[in-house]
Amino acid sequence: xxxxxxxxxxxxxxxxxxxxxxxxxxxxxxxxxxxxxxxxxxxxxxxxxxxxxxxxxxxxxxxxxxxxxxxxxxxxxxxxxxxxxxxxxxxxxxxxxxxxxxxxxxxxxxxxxxxxxxxxxxxxxxxxxxxxxxxxxxxxxxxxxxxxxxxxxxxxxxxxxxxxxxxxxxxxxxxxxxxxxxxxxxxxxxxxxxxxxxxxxxxxxxxxxxxxxxxxxxxxxxxxxxxxxxxxxxxxxxxxxxxxxxxxxxxxxxxxxxxxxxxxxxxxxxxxxxxxxxxxxxxxxxxxxxxxxxxxxxxxxxxxxxxxxxxxxxxxxxxxxxxxxxxxxxxxxxxxxxxxxxxxxxxxxxxxxxxxxxxxxxxxxxxxxxxxxxxxxxxxxxxxxxxxxxxxxxxxxxxxxxxxxxxxxxxxxxxxxxxxxxxxxxxxxxxxxxxxxxxxxxxxxxxxxxxxxxxxxxxxxxxxxxxxxxxxxxxxxxxxxxxxxxxxxxxxxxxxxxxxxxxxxxxxxxxxxx
Amino acid sequence: xxxxxxxxxxxxxxxxxxxxxxxxxxxxxxxxxxxxxxxxxxxxxxxxxxxxxxxxxxxxxxxxxxxxxxxxxxxxxxxxxxxxxxxxxxxxxxxxxxxxxxxxxxxxxxxxxxxxxxxxxxxxxxxxxxxxxxxxxxxxxxxxxxxxxxxxxxxxxxxxxxxxxxxxxxxxxxxxxxxxxxxxxxxxxxxxxxxxxxxxxxxxxxxxxxxxxxxxxxxxxxxxxxxxxxxxxxxxxxxxxxxxxxxxxxxxxxxxxxxxxxxxxxxxxxxxxxxxxxxxxxxxxxxxxxxx
Numbered sequence: 001x002x003x004x005x006x007x008x009x010x011x012x013x014x015x016x017x018x019x020x021x022x023x024x025x026x027x028x029x030x031x032x033x034x035x036x037x038x039x040x041x042x043x044x045x046x047x048x049x050x051x052x053x054x055x056x057x058x059x060x061x062x063x064x065x066x067x068x069x070x071x072x073x074x075x076x077x078x079x080x081x082x083x084x085x086x087x088x089x090x091x092x093x094x095x096x097x098x099x100x101x102x103x104x105x106x107x108x109x110x111x112x113x114x115x116x117x118x119x120x121x122x123x124x125x126x127x128x129x130x131x132x133x134x135x136x137x138x139x140x141x142x143x144x145x146x147x148x149x150x151x152x153x154x155x156x157x158x159x160x161x162x163x164x165x166x167x168x169x170x171x172x173x174x175x176x177x178x179x180x181x182x183x184x185x186x187x188x189x190x191x192x193x194x195x196x197x198x199x200x201x202x203x204x205x206x207x208x209x210x211x212x213x214x215x216x217x218x219x220x221x222x223x224x225x226x227x228x229x230x231x232x233x234x235x236x237x238x239x240x241x242x243x244x245x246x247x248x249x250x251x252x253x254x255x256x257x258x259x260x261x262x263x264x265x266x267x268x269x270x271x272x273x274x275x276x277x278x279x280x281x282x283x284x285x286x287x288x289x290x291x292x293x294x295x296x297x298x299x300x301x302x303x304x305x306x307x308x309x310x311x312x313x314x315x316x317x318x319x320x321x322x323x324x325x326x327x328x329x330x331x332x333x334x335x336x337x338x339x340x341x342x343x344x345x346x347x348x349x350x351x352x353x354x355x356x357x358x359x360x361x362x363x364x365x366x367x368x369x370x371x372x373x374x375x376x377x378x379x380x381x382x383x384x385x386x387x388x389x390x391x392x393x394x395x396x397x398x399x400x401x402x403x404x405x406x407x408x409x410x411x412x413x414x415x416x417x418x419x420x421x422x423x424x425x426x427x428x429x430x431x432x433x434x435x436x437x438x439x440x441x442x443x444x445x446x447x448x449x450x451x452x453x454x455x456x457x458x459x460x461x462x463x464x465x466x467x468x469x470x471x472x473x474x475x476x477x478x479x480x481x482x483x484x485x486x487x488x489x490x491x492x493x494x495x496x497x498x499x500x501x502x503x504x505x506x507x508x509x510x511x512x513x514x
Numbered sequence: 515x516x517x518x519x520x521x522x523x524x525x526x527x528x529x530x531x532x533x534x535x536x537x538x539x540x541x542x543x544x545x546x547x548x549x550x551x552x553x554x555x556x557x558x559x560x561x562x563x564x565x566x567x568x569x570x571x572x573x574x575x576x577x578x579x580x581x582x583x584x585x586x587x588x589x590x591x592x593x594x595x596x597x598x599x600x601x602x603x604x605x606x607x608x609x610x611x612x613x614x615x616x617x618x619x620x621x622x623x624x625x626x627x628x629x630x631x632x633x634x635x636x637x638x639x640x641x642x643x644x645x646x647x648x649x650x651x652x653x654x655x656x657x658x659x660x661x662x663x664x665x666x667x668x669x670x671x672x673x674x675x676x677x678x679x680x681x682x683x684x685x686x687x688x689x690x691x692x693x694x695x696x697x698x699x700x701x702x703x704x705x706x707x708x709x710x711x712x713x714x715x716x717x718x719x720x721x722x723x724x725x726x727x728x729x730x731x732x733x734x735x736x737x738x739x740x741x742x743x744x745x746x747x748x749x750x751x752x753x754x755x756x757x758x759x760x761x762x763x764x765x766x767x768x769x770x771x772x773x774x775x776x777x778x779x780x781x782x783x784x785x786x787x788x789x790x791x792x793x794x795x796x797x798x799x800x801x802x803x804x805x806x
Contacts, residue, residue, distance in 0.1 A: 120608075166787075166791075167787055167790060167791065170790065170791055170794040171790060171794055172794070173607075174542075174548050174607065174611070174749075175745060175749070175790065175794070175795075175796075177548075177611070178548065178741050178742075178745055179745065179786075179787070179790070181550075181738065181741070182738050182741065182742055182783060182786075183783065185734070185735070185738045185779070186779045186780060186783050189776070189779045190776075190779070190780065193776040304734055305619070305622075305731075308615055308616075308618075308619045311612065311615060312616070312619075315612050319608075343627070344623040344624075344626050344627045345623075345627065347619060347620075347623045348620050348623045348624060348627075350619075351616045351617075351619040351620035351623070352616075352620065354612065354615075354616040354619075355595070355613055355616040355617065355620070358600075358609045358612045358613045358616065359595075359599050359600065359609075359613065362603070362604055362605060
């Protein structure tokens with residue numbers, strides 16, 4: 001039982017622990033011997049799936065639950081990507097799918113800069129452009145083959161990264177974001193004006209990885225699979241950088257807690273710059289792939305509109321996760337390519353989705369579960385708050401203090417009974433009580449009297465005969481043995497019936513005041 | 515090379531960039547929002563002025579009024595979409611930045627859709643010709659740009675200094691939470707700020723359209739330059755933005771004359787990177803912690 005309770009309290013990372021929020025997970029069959037058999041990454045003790053085995057307290061059967069279904073979804077999604085588009089699509093569809101893979105790779109690597117390193121650089125596409133232009137330049141003017149372009153692309157990315165990382169050492173947050181927007185614009189203007197870089201038409205004529213003997217369709221499919229490998233490589237890089245030492249260091253130094261991390265001995269600046277440079281070289285590599293895929297580089301790589309599309313992808317998916325980057329890219333590319341007949345309206349639609357995401361979601365699509373849990377928790381506590389406004393009942397915060405839970409329910413029941421009885425009290429009922437001693441009484445009066453008779457002895461009203469048949473007074477019982485009742489007031493009744501009716505009136509008064 | 519010409523060009527460019535930069539700067543310091551939709555406001559105001567010139571009157575004042583009013587309206591729209599629903603939500607600075615980017619993307623595409631990519635020209639509101647002031651020769655549109663900017667800036671700064679609303683804006687610039695506690699309405703003040711800065715962008719648009727044409731994405735370069743000026747001057751400082759505008763206008767004019775037009779952005783960026791490396795908050799920027 002202990003283990004069972006503990007397993008529910010442990011939440012998945014990123015989801016805030018909310019009282020009463022339990023995740024339902026499908027149960028796998030298994031037996032005790034299977035609980036330690038796991039798939040592991042080769043040469044490590046890391047497991048792709050976190051499988052937890054518990055014993056059902058009633059049936060004593062072993063139950064295995066997968067606590068992180070994400071890797072399974074990744075495998076399914078990537079398998080669909082690996083098989084479907086070249087099989088089902090026309091040529092233009094395969095080309096769109098290839099550009100999706102490339103953008104997804106860019107966004108995953110960019111996520112390292114924005115999410116992991118926390119450097120809000122908007123020059124990601126400009127870094128890609130630097131790799132594309134640099135490698136195309138070498139290919140066009142020095143005859144580099146495609147594989148040499150792939151090797152030199154990361155170098156250009158690295159050089160560009162060093163150049164734009166210099167201001168990042170001193171600038172913070174938005175100053176840096178604005179500066180990188182400017183740097184991208186600067187690159188665009190420079191590229192358009194330079195004759196050797198092909199001016200506004202772009203630098204075309206770079207070597208392609210498609211062999212000459214291959215058909216058009218074959219070349220497209222080859223490009224698609226190389227793009228798929230590129231995305232896999234980007235995901236692997238994300239995993240290695242974000243999940244290993246550098247990522248852990250940076251997770252210990254989030255925004256506004258840098259000073260604390262520094263006091264712990266974490267050189268967060270160095271780690272940030274390292275992540276930034278690694279991802280810049282990777283972006284340069286993507287740029288080289290771009291150049292070999294499209295036979296060159298165009299100034300559109302540096303435009304603010306393209307940058308905005310990329311930002312829309314990242315924002316819609318949610319900043320800080322690789323799956324957010326990929327799914328956001330998928331949504332935007334679908335809109336961009338599927339509704340291409342709509343013209344500018346499709347971009348308005350994309351901007352509308354982006355605006356809606358930012359206005360209503362805290363962390364994009366992949367932040368929805370966490371946000372939903374928070375929202376549900378808020379609604380629940382509001383409901384509890386409304387609930388506790390009813391008189392006489394136990395407030396929820398009080399309920400944790402009361403050991404005897406039966407008392408809570410007794411008080412709740414009592415409160416409801418009193419609400420019902422209050423409706424029965426009328427002047428005719430009181431008059432009936434005065435006149436019908438020793439006679440049959442109405443159902444309503446019997447109910448009220450039954451409730452009164454069942455009250456606790458402490459402070460219960462009673463009639464004291466001071467002089468029998470002449471003088472009666474109302475007293476209240478002490479409820480403790482040996483302690484005499486106290487007199488309630490100076491009223492003296494001349495008959496027992498009148499005194500009993502006086503007691504009734506006092507009880508009615510207390511009931512109506514409760 | 516004529517030094518007076520250089521100076522005049524620098525000051526007229528500085529006045530136009532300064533209008534945008536001061537807008538960006540005031541918005542950042544009072545609302546805590548980076549307004550990247552300022553470029554869209556700029557373009558939309560240009561089209562507003564063009565519509566007035568086409569349909570109502572080509573009178574200079576009417577055209578300027580058309581641009582300024584459109585700018586103020588678009589500014590208010592930006593504020594209503596990007597500031598009012600978001601300002602008390604978590605992660606506000608980033609979300610509002612992205613919201614303004616989305617507005618600018620959406621707005622640019624809407625303009626493209628409505629007005630087609632063909633460029634439009636505004637009438638010459640200051641007339642054509644030039645005047646000799648001592649040894650220097652100044653064309654009417656440069657003098658007009660400088661004069662208009664000076665008048666609008668003086669009016670705005672005076673208003674911010676003297677009026678009740680200006681006092682509220684300055685209170686919000688210093689400490690938004692404190693301002694809210696003493697009864698300054700954050701939303702209404704923010705809308706006022708957005709309208710005033712939108713009007714500035716509108717005026718800048720009309721002034722710059724005396725030299726350049728209006729097209730759906732004409733706002734990008736002025737936005738980038740205004741942002742660069744605001745950064746170099748220090749976000750949140752009007753005086754810093756003015757100094758930076760003059761310096762950067764001078765760098766631009768000097769580069770265009772000495773090295774050629776294609777080097778303008780490059781020298782500007784080297785200049786601003788140098789400024790920011792020496793002073794990471796710009797020439798006269800507030801310390802970020804003072805806003806919190």
